[in-house]
Structure formats: structure tokens, C-alpha cells
Amino acid sequence: MxxxxxxxxxxxxxxxxxxxxxxxxxxxxxxxxxxxxxxxxxxxxxxxxxxxxxxxxxxxxxSGARVAPSMVGYGLLALVNSVAVTAIVTVLNRAGLGLASCQFVATGVVTCWNFVAYKYLLFRTPRTLHAGAASQHLVPGGSNVR
Structure with missing residues (x-):
């Protein structure tokens, strides 16, 4: 699929x-x-x-990201999301939007930024090579040179 x-x-x-x-x-x-x-x-x-x-x-x-750091980040993001949803719903409702519409907008906003945060921060797999290792070349019959 x-x-x-x-x-x-x-x-x-x-x-x-x-x-x-x-x-x-x-x-x-x-x-x-x-x-x-x-x-x-x-x-x-x-x-x-x-x-x-x-x-x-x-x-x-x-992701192969380490569990402890990614779970802590996931929890912190949940706290940020809670504050953001509360603020978005409150502001939009006071501006005259109905509760269901406010929640829909807040959920959409949080869903979008969570995807970005998860993909690029929380669940990215740590690089296995050091920055310099990628630029090393194997010389036939010799040693690694930069």
C-alpha cells in the first residue's frame, strides 16, 4: 500500500x-x-x-531514538499542547466561535506542529557516523585519509 x-x-x-x-x-x-x-x-x-x-x-x-529522552520530550510537548489548546479554544471562543469549531481549529494546529516535532526532533534516529567520518575515503592498499 x-x-x-x-x-x-x-x-x-x-x-x-x-x-x-x-x-x-x-x-x-x-x-x-x-x-x-x-x-x-x-x-x-x-x-x-x-x-x-x-x-x-x-x-x-x-524510530530508533532512545526511549527515555524521546518520552521526556513527548511529555513536555504534551504539556505545551495542553497550554496551546487551552489558549486557542479560549481566544477563539471569546471571539465568538463555537466550542466545537474552536476545538477543531486547536486540534488541527496541534496535530500539524506535533507531526513536525515528532519527525524532526523527538523520533529522529541519531546519526551513527560522526560528521568527519562521512568525508573519509578508503585509499586502496593504504589507510583512511581525509
Whole structure:
């Protein structure tokens, strides 16, 4: 499938899958286990956080980036996103836009910048060669020279 070879296609599928995973967890905790809504929502959020991180890292960007630094960055970006969504929804709603429209715009903005942040910052695979190593040439019968 050619469309699956593109990171943005996988990104959208991973986002939709994460949403469904969140809804499933929320319903399992609340309706299945009859846990309080506050606990159910919090556990569903954090469960989905881990699921979504794994999907972005492994499926979308197929990254070999180290787990700890990329997860810390993912968490920090989630905090930034929370502030940004709150600000965007608040400003647009006070300007007269309906809540659903505000959320749609905020989600679109965050989705776009997250893709860029994930691809170029969080889930880029570290280079295996040092900058100078790429310019070395093997001399037949000799040694490496620059």
C-alpha cells in the first residue's frame, strides 16, 4: 500500500487508533469496572499516552531514538499542547466561535506542529557516523585519509 509508506498517513491512522484506544479504556474502566469517572478518565489518558507514544515512535516514524529522552520530550510537548489548546479554544471562543469549531481549529494546529516535532526532533534516529567520518575515503592498499 503506497499510502502507508508515507509518515503522515501512518500518523493520521495512529492518531485515530489512539483515540479509539482511549475511548475503549475509558469505557472499560468506567462501565466495566465501575470505577469513578475521575479515575477512569485519568487512567485512560495515561494508558493512551503510552500507547500513542509507542505508535508514534515505532509505527509512524519507525524510530530508533532512545526511549527515555524521546518520552521526556513527548511529555513536555504534551504539556505545551495542553497550554496551546487551552489558549486557542479560549481566544477563539471569546471571539465568538463555537466550542466545537474552536476545538477543531486547536486540534488541527496541534496535530500539524506535533507531526513536525515528532519527525524532526523527538523520533529522529541519531546519526551513527560522526560528521568527519562521512568525508573519509578508503585509499586502496593504504589507510583512511581525509
Amino acid at each position: 503506497k499510502w502507508w509508506s508515507r509518515p503522515w498517513s501512518r500518523y493520521l491512522v495512529a492518531g485515530g487508533t489512539s483515540f479509539l484506544f482511549n475511548v475503549a479504556l475509558l469505557n472499560l474502566f468506567r462501565e466495566g469496572f465501575h470505577w469513578p469517572i475521575e479515575l477512569s478518565a485519568a487512567l485512560a489518558f495515561w494508558g493512551t499516552f503510552g500507547f500513542s507514544y509507542t505508535m508514534q515512535r515505532r509505527v509512524v516514524f519507525r
